Amino acid sequence: MIRLGVPSKGRLMEQTFDWFASRGVALSRSGSDREYAGRVEGAEGVSLVLLSAGEIPRELAAGRIELGVTGTDLVREKLAGWRSDVVEVAPMGFGHADLILAVPECWRDCEDLDDFASIARDFRAVHGFRLRIATKYHRLVRAWLAHHEVADYQLVDSQGATEGTVANQTAEAVADITSSGETLRANNLKILGEEPILRSQATLFANRAALGDVRPFLAQLGVEA
Numbered sequence: 408m409i410r411l412g413v414p415s416k417g418r419l420m421e422q423t424f425d426w427f428a429s430r431g432v433a434l435s436r437s438g439s440d441r442e443y444a445g446r447v448e449g450a451e452g453v454s455l456v457l458l459s460a461g462e463i464p465r466e467l468a469a470g471r472i473e474l475g476v477t478g479t480d481l482v483r484e485k486l487a488g489w490r491s492d493v494v495e496v497a498p499m500g501f502g503h504a505d506l507i508l509a510v511p512e513c514w515r516d517c518e519d520l521d522d523f524a525s526i527a528r529d530f531r532a533v534h535g536f537r538l539r540i541a542t543k544y545h546r547l548v549r550a551w552l553a554h555h556e557v558a559d560y561q562l563v564d565s566q567g568a569t570e571g572t573v574a575n576q577t578a579e580a581v582a583d584i585t586s587s588g589e590t591l592r593a594n595n596l597k598i599l600g601e602e603p604i605l606r607s608q609a610t611l612f613a614n615r616a617a618l619g620d621v622r623p624f625l626a627q628l629g630v631e632a
């Protein structure tokens with residue numbers, strides 16, 4: 408049996424259902440909105456597992472599901488050596504979002520990463536603690552800042568409403584996902600850097616060791632792997 412993990416709620420779930428439907432496979436919840444069991448019609452030997460998008464990378468890596476749909480951001484953040492555990496089988500064309508670093512709009516002297524690095528360097532001497540960046544993307548943000556030689560900062564964990572941390576004075580900057588940019592604008596934050604830390608979209612992943620087993624189903628979907 409091929410276990411297919413799909414986000415259990417919201418637009419990501421609906422668009423995933425649409426993506427499979429347009430390839431002749433009907434996915435549905437078997438019961439009420441609160442029941443996390445699912446049904447698969449139009450494919451043999453495939454079962455649907457409804458999961459939190461954030462847990463799908465770990466379930467894939469552990470081999471508890473053979474296929475899974477989630478954002479590329481979550482796979483890269485949650486799995487240290489993601490390439491050895493999973494294979495990116497098909498980008499799905501929705502769930503587009505950029506992981507970015509943002510600072511208050513009123514920081515007029517901070518327009519790029521060099522400015523940010525020098526502000527971070529001075530920050531500790533003035534305030535007695537390192538500049539705080541709120542994020543849930545610890546691994547990706549640390550790697551990106553190291554690559555850009557920014558060292559004088561601390562990460563503050565924020566699992567939601569991250570853009571609010573600056574107004575709440577629990578962080579000076581944020582690193583979070585944006586798509587329309589509305590949340591950043593509403594919180595008077597501006598993006599730093601020409602390129603985002605990461606461009607993400609919803610993607611179909613396979614557990615690497617299970618690739619051979621899932622190939623016939625992928626071929627049915629019109630996906631080569």
Ligand SMILES: Nc1ncnc2c1ncn2[C@@H]1O[C@H](COP(=O)(O)OP(=O)(O)OP(=O)(O)O)[C@@H](O)[C@H]1O
Nearest residue numbers: 459460461477478479480481502503504584586607
């Ligand atoms: N505003 C957005 N527009 C497009 N994609 C987004 C947006 N916000 C988050 N995403 C993407 O959706 C995926 C799921 O995000 P997230 O983990 O925040 O989901 P969630 O709904 O909080 O799920 P859960 O709490 O069940 O883990 C991620 O890959 C993320 O990049």
Ligand SMILES: O=P(O)(O)OC[C@H]1O[C@H](OP(=O)(O)OP(=O)(O)O)[C@H](O)[C@@H]1O
Nearest residue numbers: 567568569583584585586587588589590
């Ligand atoms: O650029 P925008 O279109 O405004 O979207 C960005 C927002 O969407 C996501 O939050 P989500 O709604 O998933 O809630 P969260 O704060 O709980 O992560 C993300 O964390 C941003 O806050």
